[in-house]
Amino acid sequence: FIEADPGYTARTLLEELCGRLRLSKNGNIHTLIDLCVEKLKGTGRLLIIDEAELLPYRALEVIRRLHDKAGIGVVMAGMPRLITNLKGKRGEFAQLYSRVALALDMGNSLDREDFDQIAVDLMPEAEDQKIRNALYDQSKGNARRLFKLARGVYRTCDISKKDVSVTAIEKFSEMLIH
Numbered sequence: 001f002i003e004a005d006p007g008y009t010a011r012t013l014l015e016e017l018c019g020r021l022r023l024s025k026n027g028n029i030h031t032l033i034d035l036c037v038e039k040l041k042g043t044g045r046l047l048i049i050d051e052a053e054l055l056p057y058r059a060l061e062v063i064r065r066l067h068d069k070a071g072i073g074v075v076m077a078g079m080p081r082l083i084t085n086l087k088g089k090r091g092e093f094a095q096l097y098s099r100v101a102l103a104l105d106m107g108n109s110l111d112r113e114d115f116d117q118i119a120v121d122l123m124p125e126a127e128d129q130k131i132r133n134a135l136y137d138q139s140k141g142n143a144r145r146l147f148k149l150a151r152g153v154y155r156t157c158d159i160s161k162k163d164v165s166v167t168a169i170e171k172f173s174e175m176l177i178h
Contacts, residue, residue, distance in 0.1 A: 001048045001049075001050070002016050002017065002020070002047070002048070002049050002050070003049075003050045003051055004049060004050065004051040004052055004054045004055050004059075005051070005054065006054050008054060008055055008056070008059060009056065009058065009059060010029055010056070010058040010059040010061070010062045011029055011032070012059075013055065013059045013062060013063070014029060014032040014033065014036065014062060015032070017036055017047070017066075018032055018035060018036065021035075021036060021039045021040070023035045023036065023039055029062070033062060033065055033066065033069070036066055036070065037065075037066060037069040037070045040066065040070035040071075040072050041069070041070045041071060042071065043070075043072070044072075044073075045072050045073075046072065046073040046074070046075060047063070047066065047067075047072055047073070047074045047075070048074075048075045048077070049063070049074070049075070049076045049077070050077045050078070051077075051078055052076035052077060052078040052082050053078035053079045053080075053081040053082040053085060054078070055085070057085070057088075057093070057096075060085065060086065060093075060096055061096060063076070064095070064096050064099055067099055068099075074099075080105070083103055086100060108140070108141075108142055109140060109141030109142050110141050110142075110143055112136065112141070115136055115139075115141050115143075115146070116132055116136075118143065118146065119132055119135050119136070119146060119150075120132070122146065122147070122150050123135070123150045123153075123154070123164065125163075125164040130166050131164065131165075131166060131169070134166040134169040134170060135149060135150070135169060138169055138170060138173035139173075145176065148176055149169065149172060149173060149176060152172045152175070152176070153168050153169050153172045156168060156171070156172050
């Protein structure tokens, strides 16, 4: 698992991967690719990259080469801009995009059953249907907003020495940026 940062380059990505694989980070890009391929080939491993929309074209090409040469699976998660980065603004990255098997739009909200399970795991008080409903309504079913909401409600209730409640959820929700 690698979480890309805005400053990532092809080299930075490879150095990060080499570090995770306990390989030397010395050498040129070609050498680092070869080291990674040798270590990953035939392992059936999966390379997961979050914030992949931040990766420049050369880094995406490195990932393609690793996929092709090592036979590993790759999952890239990111904002919708990732698809544009993989295709190119004028469709010029056909070789890169041809490796994409699925492009899934996860949407902005979870299905209610998944949301409820996450809410209860995150906040045991959500066993109470009223708490769960308030979390769902105030987060609009969005996981990221749920995490921010739960963290803030716990912090607020801890400071005020009050129990988690529908009122606390609604009040803290007003402070969240939508």
